[in-house]
Amino acid sequence: MFRRFMFVLLALGLMLPQVASARWIEDTVSMEVEATGPVQFSHYNHLEALGKKCTLCHNGVYNIVRSKNPSFTMDEMRKGKACGSCHNGTKAFAVDADCSSCHPTKDIVFEVEDGDATFPHSVHTGMYGCTDCHTGLYQPERGKNPTVNMEQMGQGESCGACHDGNTAFTVEDNCGNCHEGM
Numbered sequence: 001m002f003r004r005f006m007f008v009l010l011a012l013g014l015m016l017p018q019v020a021s022a023r024w025i026e027d028t029v030s031m032e033v034e035a036t037g038p039v040q041f042s043h044y045n046h047l048e049a050l051g052k053k054c055t056l057c058h059n060g061v062y063n064i065v066r067s068k069n070p071s072f073t074m075d076e077m078r079k080g081k082a083c084g085s086c087h088n089g090t091k092a093f094a095v096d097a098d099c100s101s102c103h104p105t106k107d108i109v110f111e112v113e114d115g116d117a118t119f120p121h122s123v124h125t126g127m128y129g130c131t132d133c134h135t136g137l138y139q140p141e142r143g144k145n146p147t148v149n150m151e152q153m154g155q156g157e158s159c160g161a162c163h164d165g166n167t168a169f170t171v172e173d174n175c176g177n178c179h180e181g182m
Ligand code: HEC
Pocket: 022, 025, 026, 029, 030, 031, 041, 043, 046, 047, 050, 052, 053, 054, 055, 056, 057, 058, 062, 063, 064, 065, 066, 067, 069
């Protein structure tokens, strides 16, 4: 019991200075990206991984005054700019590794009376880049896209752009692949 107590004290003692010294800055900075929805950058996670060295990023990689930073593209990052100066597969996971580490996605549920339909993002992001669907087929924001019925999908709209029995299973049957209880 006493040992465990001492261990907790010790662990707290080791962690506290790091956390406390970063308290005066905001943890997350949200970066607007039209094609994917916002990216959340965590200061605390980075300070923990890299040590409390603000100069690793400021002001060489990113200016501390946000309006002074241009918008970077993924291509520029692949060539070593911005996040890509570390996220290159050596210092940290590569920008090309798993898009959802920085651009989080979740399952999308479309409410349908006969049985809700689910769009599993993760299955698709394993095969496609975000820009294959955003923003050509869909705005990356709920409620921003027109409702589409099955007949329109059968003619190639929305899911039907790929679920045509050729690129992926058709919407003419397989109802239960997408709809709950059908
Ligand atoms: C791993 C890189 C990295 C490190 C290390 C880092 N920052 Fe940042 N910081 C960023 C990024 C990225 C932004 C957002 C830049 C943008 O979007 O224009 C930012 C933004 C900021 C901002 C502006 C926030 C706002 O809302 O206007 C401040 C202030 C800041 N950082 C302070 C610090 C301090 C202090 C440290 C050290 C304790 C630090 N940063 C360490 C990457 C870093």
